[in-house]
Structure formats: C-alpha cells, structure tokens
Amino acid sequence: MDLFLQTLLNGLLQSGIYALVASGLALSVGVVGIVNFAHGEFLMIGAFLAWAASASLGLDPLLSLPVVALAVFGVGALTYRVSIRHVLLAPELNQMLLTFGLGILLQNLALMLLGGNTRTVSTSYQASSLHLGDLTVGGPKAVAFGFAVLLLGALYFVLYRTSLGRQMRAVAQNRRGAQLIGINVDRMYLLAFGVSCGLAAVAGVLVSVLLFASPTVGLVFALKAFAIIVMAGLGNLTGVLWASVLLGLAEALVQTYVPGGGGWSDAVFFLMIFITLILRSFRGAR
Amino acid sequence: MNAVSARTALARRPTFVWRALLALGLFFAAALVFPFLPLGDHREFLLQIGFFTLVAGIMALSWDLLARSGQVSLAHAAFYGLGAYGYALMLKAGLPWGAAMPLAALISGLISLLLGTVTMRLSGMYFAIATLAFTEVVRTVIQNLPESVAGGANGLLVPALLGGNSRGQYLLALVLLLLTVGVSLTVRLGRLHHAFAAIRQGEETARVLGVSVVRYKLAAFFLSSVLAALAGVLYAGKTFFISPLDTFSLANSISPLTTSIFGGLYTTLGPILGATVLRVAEELLHNTVKNGYLVVYGLVLMLSILWLPRGIVGLWRRGRHGGDL
Numbered sequence: 001m002d003l004f005l006q007t008l009l010n011g012l013l014q015s016g017i018y019a020l021v022a023s024g025l026a027l028s029v030g031v032v033g034i035v036n037f038a039h040g041e042f043l044m045i046g047a048f049l050a051w052a053a054s055a056s057l058g059l060d061p062l063l064s065l066p067v068v069a070l071a072v073f074g075v076g077a078l079t080y081r082v083s084i085r086h087v088l089l090a091p092e093l094n095q096m097l098l099t100f101g102l103g104i105l106l107q108n109l110a111l112m113l114l115g116g117n118t119r120t121v122s123t124s125y126q127a128s129s130l131h132l133g134d135l136t137v138g139g140p141k142a143v144a145f146g147f148a149v150l151l152l153g154a155l156y157f158v159l160y161r162t163s164l165g166r167q168m169r170a171v172a173q174n175r176r177g178a179q180l181i182g183i184n185v186d187r188m189y190l191l192a193f194g195v196s197c198g199l200a201a202v203a204g205v206l207v208s209v210l211l212f213a214s215p216t217v218g219l220v221f222a223l224k225a226f227a228i229i230v231m232a233g234l235g236n237l238t239g240v241l242w243a244s245v246l247l248g249l250a251e252a253l254v255q256t257y258v259p260g261g262g263g264w265s266d267a268v269f270f271l272m273i274f275i276t277l278i279l280r281s282f283r284g285a286r
Numbered sequence: 287m288n289a290v291s292a293r294t295a296l297a298r299r300p301t302f303v304w305r306a307l308l309a310l311g312l313f314f315a316a317a318l319v320f321p322f323l324p325l326g327d328h329r330e331f332l333l334q335i336g337f338f339t340l341v342a343g344i345m346a347l348s349w350d351l352l353a354r355s356g357q358v359s360l361a362h363a364a365f366y367g368l369g370a371y372g373y374a375l376m377l378k379a380g381l382p383w384g385a386a387m388p389l390a391a392l393i394s395g396l397i398s399l400l401l402g403t404v405t406m407r408l409s410g411m412y413f414a415i416a417t418l419a420f421t422e423v424v425r426t427v428i429q430n431l432p433e434s435v436a437g438g439a440n441g442l443l444v445p446a447l448l449g450g451n452s453r454g455q456y457l458l459a460l461v462l463l464l465l466t467v468g469v470s471l472t473v474r475l476g477r478l479h480h481a482f483a484a485i486r487q488g489e490e491t492a493r494v495l496g497v498s499v500v501r502y503k504l505a506a507f508f509l510s511s512v513l514a515a516l517a518g519v520l521y522a523g524k525t526f527f528i529s530p531l532d533t534f535s536l537a538n539s540i541s542p543l544t545t546s547i548f549g550g551l552y553t554t555l556g557p558i559l560g561a562t563v564l565r566v567a568e569e570l571l572h573n574t575v576k577n578g579y580l581v582v583y584g585l586v587l588m589l590s591i592l593w594l595p596r597g598i599v600g601l602w603r604r605g606r607h608g609g610d611l
Contacts, residue, residue, distance in 0.1 A: 083588060092358075094595055096414065100543075100587065101544075104581075104583060104584030107580075109581050223422075226418075230415055267427060270426070273416070277408060277412055278405070280412075281408045
C-alpha cells in the first residue's frame with residue numbers, strides 16, 4: 001500500500017513540470033495557432049541559463065528563475081517578430097517546418113557552443129528529503145513542484161481573472177471577432193508566444209535542478225507536452241492540468257509495476273497519445 | 287482561378303510535362319554516369335555520398351506521394367526502420383536478399399494499411415502527432431523486445447548488400463529511385479493525381495463528388511511506405527548495422543519532409559533536386575564548419591520557408607498555376 005501511495009505521489013510531483021511545459025505549448029497552440037516544435041528548445045535554453053548563472057555567479061537556480069524567464073520571454077517575442085508572424089496565414093505544413101527548423105537551429109547551436117555533455121547544477125538542498133508519514137519526497141522535487149503550482153496558479157489567474165487574460169482568450173476563440181472589438185491581435189500573439197517560451201524556460205530551470213542541462217534535454221519534455229495537449233484537445237487550457245496529472249500518474253505506475261518499466265514507460269505514453277487521438281477521431285471530435 | 291486562366295494553364299501543360307521529363311532525364315543520365323567517372327582517391331567516399339543522396343531522394347519522394355493525399359506524416363522513419371529490420375531479420379532467417387527485399391517492403395506496406403485505417407479520420411496536426419507517436423511505439427517495442435528477437439537496444443548486424451560492391455549498391459539505389467519516380471509519375475499523370483489533389487484540398491467535398499476517400503488515402507499510404515521500406519533496406523545493407531535509435535530517429539521522419547518542401551512540394555522533380563542539393567550541401571558544410579552544419583541546415587530550412595515557400599522548383603515557375611509535374 002505504501003508503495004502504491006509513494007508511486008502516486010511521485011507521479012503527481014512529476015506532473016507539475018509537465019503541466020508547466022504543456023501550458024506553455026497550449027498557449028502557443030490555442031492563442032497563436034502555431035504548434036511550436038521548438039518548444040523543447042526554449043526549455044533547453046532556460047536550463048542552460050540557470051546552469052550558467054549557477055556556475056559563473058553562484059546563483060541558486062530558483063533565484064535566477066525570474067531573470068531567466070524574462071530573458072527567454074524576450075527571445076520568444078523576438079522569434080515571433082522575425083519569423084512566426086510571417087507564416088501565420090501560411091499552410092499548416094509551412095508553420096510546422098518553420099518551427100522544426102528553429103528547433104534544429106537552436107539545438108545544434110547549443111551543441112556547437114557547449115558540447116553534448118550534460119551539466120548538473122548543485123544546490124544546497126540537493127540531497128535533502130521530506131518525510132510525510134511513511135512517504136519520502138526528494139527536496140528538489142518538492143521545491144520544483146511548489147514552484148510549478150505557484151506559477152500555474154498565477155498563469156490561470158491572469159488568464160481567467162484579468163482583462164489581459166480575457167483579451168488573450170478572446171483572440172484564441174475568434175481572431176476576427178477579437179479584432180473587431182478593438183483588441184490588438186498582433187500584440188496578443190506576441191505576448192502569448194513570449195509567455196509560452198517563458199513558461200518553457202521556467203520548466204527548464206526546474207529541470208536543471210532535478211535532472212541536468214543538455215542540448216537535447218528539451219525533446220522528451222516537448223514530446224510529452226504534445227501528448228498532454230493532444231489529450232486535452234489542442235488549445236484547451238484547463239484540460240492541460242488534468243491531462244498532465246493523468247500522464248504523470250500513468251508513467252509512475254508503469255515504472256513501478258511493470259518489469260523493466262523504465263524502457264516501457266515511453267511506449268505506454270505514446271500508446272496513450274495514439275489511442276486518445278484515434279478514439280477522439282472516431283467520436284467525431286477533431 | 288477563373289475558367290480562362292484554367293484553360294491557358296491546361297494549354298501550357300504539355301510543354302511543362304516535357305520540360306520536367308527532360309530535367310528528370312538529365313538527372314538520371316548524370317546519376318548513371320557518375321559511378322563510372324574516374325573519381326580518384328575519394329571514390330569510395332563519393333560513391334557513398336551518391337548512394338545516400340539516392341536514398342534521401344527515395345525517402346523524400348515517397349513522403350511527398352503521401353503528402354499529396356493531404357496526409358502529412360511523421361511516420362516515415364517507422365516504415366524506413368520496418369524495412370531495415372524486416373530485411374535484416376529475414377536474412378537472419380536464411381532468406382536470399384532478392385526475396386527479403388520485396389518481402390520487407392510488402393510487410394511494411396501492409397502495416398501502413400493498418401496505420402492508415404486507424405488514422406483515417408485525423409487531419410493536420412492530429413495526424414502528424416499520431417504518426418509520430420506510432421513511430422515511437424514501434425521503436426520502443428523493438429528496443430524492449432528480448433535481444434534474441436531483434437537485437438534490442440544494441441541493434442543488429444546486417445550482411446553487406448551485393449557483397450559490399452559500392453558501384454553495384456549505388457546502381458541498385460538508382461534503380462529503386464527510378465522505380466519511385468516511375469510510381470510518382472504514374473500517380474501524377476493518372477486519375478490518382480486528381481483524387482489525391484481533391485482529397486488534399488477538401489476531403490468532404492471530394493467525398494461528395496464521389497471520390498472514394500478511404501481507398502485513395504490507403505493507396506497513398508501503401509505506395510509511400512513500400513518505397514520508404516525499400517530505402518530502409520538499402521540503408522541496412524549499406525551500413526551493415528542497424529539500431530532502434532538510429533533507424534527510427536525523428537530525423538528520419540523530418541528530413542524527407544524538409545527535403546520535399548525545400549525542393550518543391552507535390553512535384554516529382556522537387557524532392558529529388560532537394561535531396562541532391564541538401565545532401566551535397568550537408569557534406570560540404572560537414573567538411574567546412576564541422577559540427578555547425580546542422581545549425582546551417584536549420585537556418586536554411588527556416589529561410590526557405592520564409593522566402594521560398596514553393597521550393598527550388600518554384601523558382602522557375604513563379605506565378606504559374608497548375609501544370610507542375
């Protein structure tokens with residue numbers, strides 16, 4: 001029974017990061033209408049910036065987090081201005097390819113400048129752990145989960161309780177309608193894309209604490225984020241949260257209970273996306 | 287497009303057909319002469335580049351065939367890998383290569399029919415992500431099966447194709463590319479072209495007009511994955527060694543797609559030209575900027591989407607509608 005509860009807890013904690021990455025992607029899909037295949041690369045940039053701040057300035061990643069988020073927000077906004085903006089009306093295929101190209105570019109730029117090694121960030125609370133009754137939680141995991149919940153809370157507060165968020169959701173629902181009532185659609189797109197990249201970077205900072213920073217670290221998270229937003233329905237912002245939890249739990253259960261689980265957990269996960277998509281298509285919802 | 291311009295486009299088409307066929311003929315003539323040139327010290331290396339250019343051409347053109355029916359797939363690596371693995375396993379079981387090759391392609395084609403059937407109702411992004419997930423499932427399954435079955439994560443050794451004769455391998459790849467071009471032209475000049483184009487441009491409308499969407503979409507899937515599997519067989523026979531991570535890598539799904547769009551989507555010449563230019567550029571960059579070549583590759587891709595959305599082929603047919611071969 002303890003093992004089961006521990007598994008559930010691990011899954012839940014893992015889902016915090018998933019939700020961060022996926023809400024970012026959901027913003028870019030839902031508001032801007034661009035499926036950003038370079039999303040994982042923005043996460044990677046965040047992870048490396050946190051590592052750089054920690055290695056050169058001795059700054060704790062959680063302290064450098066706001067600066068990193070802001071910096072990557074800027075990078076995202078710039079990316080929108082110089083590239084994404086010009087393919088908004090182009091066929092879906094071209095949009096996909098553009099972000100693919102961006103992903104290849106960023107990933108290999110990192111590979112060229114920093115090499116393929118993984119960089120770890122050491123923190124004072126690295127080896128600490130919390131005890132809840134019979135259950136144990138790693139310190140960094142708990143902190144990362146706390147941050148993820150906090151940020152997601154802030155994001156959803158902005159989206160659902162402020163005028164800016166309402167404007168953004170209006171653009172997501174109907175671009176032309178939003179334009180007609182005087183919303184500056186282009187600015188909303190810029191903000192949404194920037195915030196989307198910023199969220200990925202925040203997740204990246206947390207990943208640098210939990211795992212490591214490397215040029216390819218983003219790919220796995222990006223793929224999982226795709227799975228999550230697909231399960232939630234592309235662009236469904238609230239669905240992202242429960243889909244993340246579901247995915248985190250499913251993964252933890254497979255890792256604990258299936259023999260040789262580590263290798264199979266990826267298969268389970270992609271099978272989940274595949275089956276969800278197929279079932280959705282046959283129910284008629286696209 | 288109004289009726290008049292449609293008619294002029296139609297009237298122009300014959301010259302266009304001839305011009306494209308001429309370009310294709312020139313390409314194949316040059317490709318045929320290439321291995322017989324005195325290539326000097328770098329002969330093996332050049333033949334290898336040539337070989338992989340042809341393989342990239344088969345992959346890109348076969349991907350394009352599927353894309354013509356509106357199905358933008360990220361499962362090409364899966365069929366490439368299934369071809370490679372099917373071939374390797376059949377050789378291991380004692381089949382001669384001449385039988386293993388078409389059989390591997392056929393099995394891959396049959397599996398594609400299954401995938402095509404379940405993804406039938408998906409479109410756009412959903413289709414792309416479902417096919418990506420399919421590839422990952424196939425890869426993880428092969429990777430996690432016991433090593434005695436398919437080599438697991440360590441991969442499999444494959445006997446060299448044609449006893450390792452580089453020129454022979456090159457010519458075999460050329461023949462298979464010729465086959466791919468033949469299929470592509472047959473599709474382009476026959477009724478399949480109209481069916482595919484109708485489905486791509488509006489599936490509902492096509493269905494209303496009496497196009498049997500299911501049959502045509504599956505036909506595109508079958509043709510495309512059989513050809514991709516043949517490319518996989520070539521790959522396995524040339525590198526002697528296949529592993530799940532290499533054969534099913536995302537790069538193998540993405541490069542046919544980038545190659546096609548770079549060369550010119552929905553054409554026969556485009557993907558082949560794209561494969562040639564990108565492959566050669568890749569090798570040149572590889573030797574000059576070393577690790578940086580993928581950076582340049584990504585940049586080229588972005589720039590060509592932004593400024594050259596119709597690919598290289600679009601350069602000399604600017605402003606013309608229809609008539610692309």
